[in-house]
Amino acid sequence: MIGWPAAASAEPSSTGILEADSFAKEPMDTVVKPIDGINVVYQYGKPVPAFDTWDSPEAARDYLSLDGMWKFAFDPQDQGLADGWQEQNFDDSSWASEKVPGSWDLYDTPGFGTYDGSRFGEGSAFRDGYAWYRTHLKPDANWKNRFVKLNFLGAGYKTWVYVNGEFVGAHEGGNTPFSLDVGDRLQPGKDNVIAVRVYRRPSFDTYTGPNPKPIRSQTELPPGPVDYWPYAGITRSVYLEASSQVTVSKLLTVAKDHRLRLAAVLYNHGEKEESRLVAADPGEGTGGGIQNREVTIGPGEAKVVSFDLPIPEAQPWDTATPNVYEASVALYKGNGEGQLQNGHGSVDDRLSVRYGMRTIEAANGKLMLNGRQIFLKGVNWHEETAASGRSMTKEEYDAELGLVTDLKANFIRNSVYNRHPYVYEYADKHGLLVMDDLDNMWVDTASIQTQTETYGLSRALALTMAWNQANDPSVILWSLQNESTIGSDPTAYRNWLADMKQAVKSVDLQNRPVTWASSSSWDPAFDLADVIGFNEYFGYFYMKDSDLGPTLDAVHRQYPDKPILITENGTWSIYGTHGSADTAGTEEWQANKFKLHWDQAVARKDFMAGYTFWNLKDYKERDNYNQSLNGISGMGLVTFDNEARRLVYYDFRDAVNPNP
Template sequence: MTKQKSRIVILLAVLIVVCLAITILNVRENKMRVSLTKLVVENTAVHLIEHDGVQVAYDNGFPIPSFSTWKLNEDRRAYVSLNGLWKFAYEEEISCTASELSCSEAAYDDQAWSEQPVPASLDLAYENGKYQYAFGSFWFRKTFTVDRSWEHKFVKLNALGIGYHSVVYINGTKVGEHEGSTTPVSFNVSPYLNFGQENVIAVQIVRPAHDHYDEGALPAGGYDWWDYSGITRDIYLEATTPQTISKVIVDASPVTKQVHAYVVLLNYGNQSETITVQVNPGIDQVDPQSKSIAMAADEVKVLTFQFDTPAIKAWSPESPTLYSLETEIKNGDRLITEYGAVDVEVVDAKVLVNGSQEWFKGTNWHDENKESGRSMSPEEYRNEIDVAKHAHANLLRNAHYNRHPYAYEYADQIGIYIMDEIENYWLSEQAIGHQLYEKGLSREKAIAMAWNQINHPSVVIWSVANENTPNNTTHLAWFNDMRDLVRMVDPKKRPVTYASNTQHHPVDMSMSAADIIGFNQYYGFHGGDSTDYGAAEYRQKLLEIHERHPSKPIILTENGTWSSMGDRARQQWQAGNFAAHWDVTVTYPFTAGYVFWNLKDYRSKMEYTSRDPERLSGMGMVDWASRTPKVVYYYFQEATSLGANRIMNPRFDRGLAEWQLISSAAEGAITVVEEGLQVSLEASDTIQLRQNAFDLLAGSYVLELHIKGVDGQAAGKIELRSSYLSGGVLTKEFDSSGTIKLPFTLSHTGVTNVSVHLHVAGKQDVVLEQVRLLPVLN
């Protein structure tokens, strides 16, 4: 009996131990589950979490959604646009504690506040620019209603541009914060809404002073553009079913002829669900595919689909073919994703796009205009980007921040490459260390950039920084961190670069880690010898960089000078500077592009613009207000791999004003026709074409004229004149229509010009279809 009792005691003890162990394991498991949920919910920083082998970008507790829905065009989703009039007040002009109520609370009386448009750049739009030099807190409030049917949906507040620092409240409850003005952000507002009733959204925008320094901010302090603030881009509510498609990542290759789709799913519901997902890649003769998946409550999963697409066409600037991939949950959510098939890689100091070497003729640009600041409409974006396209640019560098989703969509549609970039600008070594080891905002912006723009075929290069302190291990570690995160997000592994300030530093060790070397330089303008526009110093630096990194392609990511409309000498200098630096760049096979600074004059908060009421930096190839082309616009437009054309084709739309047309013939002897200039001369008459711009450095050139006789015959003589030619003149006779080439060499110090004289033999009509003066590159 005693033994039996002992066995029972032992058995009970074992059972107790087992139960205790199970309890402990359950508690630990629950704690782990709670901790994981807490991490997901409370980690408001942009970060990556791997799901089913795919890195998913999170912000504010859930996967960053697709912002392509800003058009409010998904018919299985519901929307409330918050664009329109909002109540607005500057905190210094109001009391935020009326009757112990904060400006954020729903019951706060905002009747005395003004009504202002959203989206808009508050520093330009409100009260005739009254606030462009005001800093601190600005408040925005709006009343809205949502349908009662939204009560069981997943509701997001999507803001495409809000800041610099923003705090968002719904019905008096803080739903989140955001730092940065140009990266879209999304908040889960489902728990805070009054369904079928009025709601109040309040947004506090904190704008730092121009002369502030905050090593945790991006940029940290001084920077050379205008800090537009407010709710500057579209803002809207989006409601989906609880089981929703957060985003679809599409990797389409014209080389492998395959499309991979990674569908990011969120079950926001409070119970498990089995859902069926269908994906249609939108390509002829390729059938949709379906998969079913079980999802627990509050779970994120990724489904991968692979399609063989032998008929897929490559996206390129010449043929910007786009497809629409449709993803739908059976009896539930749907999301349309536009994409194009493009592959980008770096091989032997070359950038290959779709397997072929590409050379980027680009321009930097700022996302702004005189009328709307950084709150441009789609039409204004089209007008802005068309200027670059018409200048024959094939690349836009998004200096130095992300754009509205429409800018990428339009680039996809018209066929222009994008180098996308984030706000890591002019950071000190201390600020870089703070970002790398403490705050991590640089990391967040890099992840968000790649995640948000991943499906745009126009985006072929990622840039993560501009002109920061180089040549130290902190900078190298910082760049490596961002580069690796971008690569983790992007299944295409598009090249990652940054714009180095190497002109002012002998070595930049971080270049060794970049896929493409980006190099900003202003020799002859900011530093260096101006007698040759700094061309010799640039050439020397370019060769030094290539010698250190012979396997890497180099892109000149910035080069330019100041100029202004009406100042002819400055415009000529700007054009000559461009020509000299372009010619050096295209000389070498290891360069992959030239990116001019800047597409258009732009607003800057820097002190050097303080005397101008518009605060303009006049470095554009077109004017700020009128968008009128400057001399350099035509030089850029005509530049090719042969070099920069110093003499514009003398047509009414190609720089006729760049010439002095002198003729001894009667009035009307020179007329503009579609082909060029028609010249009607008597036997004793001549025409002189004198180039206005003084931009010819010492070296070898070739003058090319294409002349066509109206009656099929053309005969005469061309004279090239310059004081730096032997004998002062070179002569070339012609006796038929066609191209006439006249090579020559100039030997001098500084810059000069030449004049061209055309003599026609006998009475005849000829048309000058083309006049080019190109360097002999070496």
């Protein structure tokens, strides 16, 4: 067997369920607290901060990027904790040096990005279980008595973090940023060590042998093997951020009708009561001015200060005119009013936020952007490249998302997990509409009940999705799940969806529509959705291509007030294989299938919210039915290795959007 963790705690049961270091509930302790009329998301006992600072540093704060070479070692026997791998003085000189961010799958896997499956099952891509990362750092001496956060943009699947040998927090979910308070663990001006323990569950008991048995978890999301690659390691950037003890944790915006509603979440990390002048600026180009408030905030307390700011010169954000503005909130100590008036003094803390003036709603069976009906011509996509796995560079993101704009698409579905913050920035600036998505893929009834009744990870991920992407004008839809089990008794399924929808709505001041990618066009919970979304493969997995149109009509008759979105449709082809449009696997067959479904969706543009092709690019998966292609699915508009374009790429690009 390949990549099997040998620790007894990681052995599967007879049912194929594996629980390694499982928690009683999700380990971030994600809760919502109403503060001054605004619901604030907390994790690890503090407001979840903004992660926009990853590449937009604030002048009032100090930063230390931890990207670079870290010491790395697999821990197949799960002996690292017992052997002190987390300790500051542990000797890691014999460990390998690996780049962070990076996906450990690419550390040593021959031909990972090729279609040659002759070595499928070899290398670090098939190493599961535990691994460790360690790095040394020396924060500036002036960081003493500051609020210091250790920010991870993504690591997974499960992560335990230690600073100088002391445990500071655990995280679950490989695609969601998280932040840990490490100020009382760091020693500014001295050598420090951060150690990160990471765990990935095996997908199968064998990747190359006959009759592989899937390995599942009762609590993880997704709970079992999926048809995309579960990249492991510290896959996105890591950085330290030092601010004043009284800080602006998060800004929330609602911009419409030339007014900006701005809510500033403040947090006092210190040990005494503090007073601050809070100054809100709607940003250049808006025609708005600065407004001030005074606030007193106790130790360990959070407060929300809200502003209603005129922005008379702001222009709407839309697909053709993606006007983006930058608001900011600054905190001043002492006689802040005089400092502002006289133009002197220093800012104690400041946070900026990117926003756009736009509205989005599902009304009368139509999806409306800025009061006009739109049709989403979209693609699903996976966040990966052959060269970098899930740890993509900006240049790779530009190339991938540049394909979307070249396709004349206006929409991307982030199937089925949150993306790197750069993706949302790109979409904001290029006028791409986004459906953000969760790790709730192929969740079975038992796992659904566990998530709703005790564990709470589905709800936690829904909350952080809506919180982290709250301000992006590009994000217009929240998706709650993909093809999960409805079951013979849909009560548990409905309760799960209702719980997540309530969570999202409770923190999204912009009240975006909620949907999901159902496996059925007759989902018994569609009445809960703002937009009906389902994956359809008529004429491929079942029935006939021509059955799509009548099905859409029937769903519309049952839910005439809800727009309908095809969240997935597509087929496969082997690149370079040509022939009849009736021959499965040819590029002509794949292209013809697309046109048949697109035409039926567009013909119903009055109530259709859009059509989303599966998939932008071929993608990696661990299911061994694709072993002959090195685990690559051929359902993309372009190939995985060199992004060569199939015939369907050009047909999709030429398809005319009826309501762009």
